[in-house]
Amino acid sequence: MSEPSAEEIAVAEARREPVHPQPPTPRDNGKKPRSNLTLRLFTAAILIPPLLYVIYQGGPWVLGTVLIITMIGLAEFYDMIEAKGADPLRTFGMTAAAALQVVAYLGSEYLATLLLSVVLLGVMVAQLGKARIADALASISGTFFGVFYVGWLLSHAIVLRNFDQQVAARFGADAAIGIDPRVGFFYLFFTIVVVIGGDVGAYFAGRAYGKRKLAPRISPNKTVEGALGAVAAGIFFGLGLKAFFDAQAPHLSSGFGYGFGLVLCVVLSIVGLLGDLVESLLKRDAKVKDSGGLLPGMGGVLDRIDSNLLAIPVMYYLLLASTFVSRSIPG
Template identity: 35%
Template sequence: MRTRAITGFFFIAVLIGAVLLGPYTFVPLFSLIATYCVYEFYRMVYTENTQPLLFWGVGTAAFGLTLVGSILLNLLPYSVLPLSIAAVLLIYVAALFRKTAHPIQDVAFSLFGLMYAAVPFVFFMGLGFVKGTYNAYIPLGFLILLWTNDTGAYLAGRSIGRHKLFERISPNKTWEGFVGGVILAVIAGLILFYYWRVFPLWIWVCMALIISLFGTLGDLVESMLKRNVGVKDSGKLLPGHGGLLDRFDGLLMAAPLVYLFLKSTL
């Protein structure tokens, strides 16, 4: 428990620091996190019969995220974005030269790893620029809502949890925990509105609801993935916490929807 607490403290401190220091720390750090999440995904699903193209997949993620980050930072024009599509197509070509039993299955897992573990971080990084110029309070607010939802779900589930939410996938999650997470996230949204005034109150509340619902679904999907491949954690990078995918599973579904919500309302 002590190791978990220390790791969690420093991990959160690094994330908050990177967001607040500005776009030139925010974008590179989360690009690196996304790339490592792709690596963790490939390591999780890698078996004798399923062998995703780890080198090409991770390389494509790093290349694509670098392009997107450079565009967000106004270092490159949008016209270079199709290069990332070309990098993805190279995965098909690379598979032709591998002597594996199920090459199409390998390509499918390689592409799914990019879609599942990398693309959501593109939307998350986009949150920082959703109003045109970089605003640290938007991605930081997203993270705070995500963390408060997790905290509320944990506390309510441990104290009053009785009815299982999705026992087949995640035996410890309860409906009471889910409701507790929603309530605490909404309260956090009210506090963020009071101090930051980046958005109207109703937008913060809607963000809290989207993150609570789809963050929980993202957690369940990653639990389903881990059960499917027979692992407890996505990795061992964070002592006491598992891997990066374990820490960002809620972001993977929530970030794209929050970004689209904000783009449609602003």
């Protein structure tokens, strides 16, 4: 059956007669168009091996990689708020975000937090030098929030990778005795695996069982069933990774047991989902589908790190709290 012409459609609508479109050809077999899942998997397969290498090597490798991700992610964020009419101080914000990474690498997240306070003052002073007075509030808040959201949060990837150094700095050199210098590799890898595993679980559970909307005004495709799938998958992948390391490299994974590991998996899965929703809220407000188009099938860099932006700091502070508690208990 041939495709009806525009005139035939108009006549049929006028007569209230059904118009029969051309049936599916053998090529598409009536199936829905394929999603970009294959493209996403292909992109992930290219990115994951070098990322693992960088995390394992640590040191300047991690600093350089985090700097690159920060610059691209922050540029995408500023693109989004510019779409809303804001005029962020791009150069100042990106320089400040880069400085946060360097300070976190050379010192600690505590020093990075102090620098963040200085950045806020600097943004306000820098705004005074701009010729454009209109929308000054949006410019100041947008510039600073970008530094905080992308720069400061992501700087925790550096201190988490250098967790042994952070323990020594906070609790004394004796507290770090016996801690393998590469333990941060496992902690950062564990966080990323739980978050990505949760993302995969949410995708398939949502497609198979999703009925109840989780946050329809923010992200219409997310469901309660998908969120439960994220937690279940996060637990599966997280504890599975720990079991693998316990068998192959126990000196890296012995920092916490399976009980605390279960708690971490649940918390990181939920926090990762919240991080995804936060970025969805920002994109919906900016009326954009993706933060960028750098990664085929995945969108922008910010689209890929949104969940980890919240999960990595939470992992870091939970581990610090656990270390503090364990040292406070006598014996």
